[in-house]
Amino acid sequence: MNASDAAEQVQQSDWLDHAIRVGLVAYGVVHLLIAFLAVQLALGEKEDSASNTGALHYLAEQPLGAAMVWGVAVGMLLLVVWRLLEFAFGYREESDDTKRWRKRATSLGKAVIYGALGWSAVRTALGDGSSGGTDSTTAKLMDLPGGQLIVGAVGLAVIAYGGSLVWRGWTEKFTEHLDAQGQSGTDGSAYVLLGKIGYIAKGIAIGIVGGLFAYAAITHDPKKSGGLDQALQTVLEQPFGQVLLIAIGLGIGAYGIFCFARAKHLSR
Template sequence: MDLASRTDDLGRQAHSSDWLDHAVRAGLVAYGVVHLLIAWLALQLAFGEREGSASSSGALQQLAEQPFGKVLVWLIALGMLLLVVWRLLEAALGHRDEDGSTRVRKRVTSAGKAVLYGAIGVSAVRVATGSGSSGGGKKSGTDSTTAKLMDLPGGQVIVVLVGLAIIGYGGYLIVKAWTEKFAKELDAQGKSGDSGSAYLLFGKVGYVAKGVAIGIVGSLFVYAGVTHEADKSGGLDQALREVLDQPFGPVLLGAIAIGIGCYGLFSFARARHLSR
């Protein structure tokens, strides 16, 4: 057996192993904690507390300030790393029951999720090591990245396309909620009985709320690209603050916060009733 075949065989064994199941469960618990923290910060924002940042980095920063908080942040960083390993294995070796373009699309999606988990993990490491906070006078990372994109040839178009892609992903999450495609992420026991009904409700509400929030983030990018104003783009925190400034903003933001919390609870359900 040549080296490439042996490597592929080892990768398949790792992807189907029990230890990866345990790793994924631990990672999903960490992911759920992050969403519950974001939901709490968003609720505080809805009730008039404008100091914290209702984002993954803001949630991790607040967690780090609690007793034993940095230890918990390190555990979340580890959990995100485990999810990255899972998704990278899936991107390289998974979805073998699919054919052609469907398999390629699902593997690319898995790679994209690995990047998402990795970004949260990097934020956790930065917070845990004390390098995750920045002064108020500095541009946010999103603003500076958008500004760099706009400096490229066709930069405005690139920013608009990025925004449209983000909106498309948000729409996909809403469709996933509406069609209950997320249900396949639970095993049969996780979808049965009263507890199963609760898990499915958490998933439906959570995916809708997350899709709406991500869609607003994408809209900010589109607006920034059209107006050539990098500071109009923003991440989750800025998107939620935009909701707050609308008519009935606190009510709408409160509903989104509850939905994000439901997504966190669904992550716990996935950890308990993992299907992959």
């Protein structure tokens, strides 16, 4: 058996299914915490930033928090392994090379996202979860040759990703990740509704993050960029912002619950 066949066997193994389920539960917990912090922000009771890092810090402060944050880190690592296996060996059934490599590129992008969250969890568990902020990262990019274009491209890419999540939610394409039992009956209808709300709300929030990057590129002002926390703050500053932010927060929470449903009714 060569290395490619061995990797294919690992990719199709039951233990990888179990590993993915653990990762999805951890991912769902993070989204529920972000939702909680977003609602706190809307109600003027904000203590931590409504972002991945803020959620991890909040989790670390709870009883057995360090162990739970390490659990998130492990869960994200398991999801990274899954997506990297998909990138390297997945989608062989696709006859269209372009479509196959597009799906593999998507898997690689998700591996990067899970890896970044996992690294944040490790740093938080070690007591070093602070960072220079999104604006400092944007400033460094701005200083590069063609930096303004790079930041603008990042913004457009993030907007596109957010748009793809909204599209997946609206068309219910995400149901392909649920087995037949997870799509049927009363429970199945609830899972689909949670997924639809969750994907759309998360897509809107991420799209706003991308918009902040694009605006920073246009104005050449790194301080105009921001992560999820600043995006939700921007929502709060709009007319009816409190209501809108609570709605987005609840939507992100719905996405977190859908992650649990997906873990239970996993279909790869």
